[in-house]
Amino acid sequence: MESLQQSSLTFATKFPSFCSFSPTPNTFKFLHPFPSSAIPLTATTPKRISSFVPKAAASTAAFAQDIGDVLADVSIFTATGQSVKFEDLWDQNEGVAVVALLRHFGCPCCWELAKALKETKERFDSAGVKLIAVGIGAPNKARILAERLPFPLDCLYADPDRKAYDVLGLYYGVGRTFFNPASAKVLSRFNELREATKNYTIEATPDDRSGVLQQGGMFLFKGKQLLYAWKDEGTGDHAPMEDIFDICCKVPVA
Secondary structure, eight states, X not given: OOOHHHHHHHHHHHOGGGTOOXXXXXXXXXXSSOOSOOOOOSTTSOTTOOXXXXXXXXXXXXXXXXXXXXXXXXXEEETTSOEEEGGGTSOTTTOEEEEXXXXXXXXXXXXXXXXXXXXXXXXXXXXXXXXXXXXXXXXXXXXXXXXHTTOOGGGXXXXXXXXXXXXXXXXXXXXXXXXXXXXXXXXXXXXXXXXXXXXXXXXXXXXXXXXXXXXXXXXXXXXXXXXXXXXXXXXXXXXXXXXXXXXXXXXXXX
């Protein structure tokens, strides 16, 4: 078994961008190799970059009671390019849905999460729970992940403008992406990450590079009622899957 130190070294070799980040006043490189047009750290950088504010990862208390109604009206895209609203993704009265918001389709940690979701989909189906995975990038980027991982297209959606992420208030920023202590959790899942990224390609990264600063989250709804909410504190800080199943098994499905 590899020691944590050995795992860290191997991880750094395969994904140097997670470990060799060194910003300058004018440039910001997220992954390597990357097109030369890195995002400048200037006034044009999106204003949604947030400072680090520690919060409980899994709590519905921070969300408005009508968050389900607000999210229902948000439009995203299927992996094949059709526009669709959240209210059309599951029964808004009694249907139970797990909504996993990945980071971007070129994020190795999101390939790991997508693989875990795919492997547990049968369990969700047996519980009558709809699985919905959303990622940042255009639909063609979603298809890259779906084809190379692979992942079921009918469960995968693209949110290139990060509309759902904004509605749900998911974390965004340089600190969250690269320097949050919660990101270290990924080192304990090194083997899973390595397995999930066998066919990984950086081509799945969104053309709008600002999307790589976005963090994800996991949400469980019954109709429009929010039952569970997890906001990733940092890159790879995914919700414990067993927590999701514990709640799913207690929710009666119509």
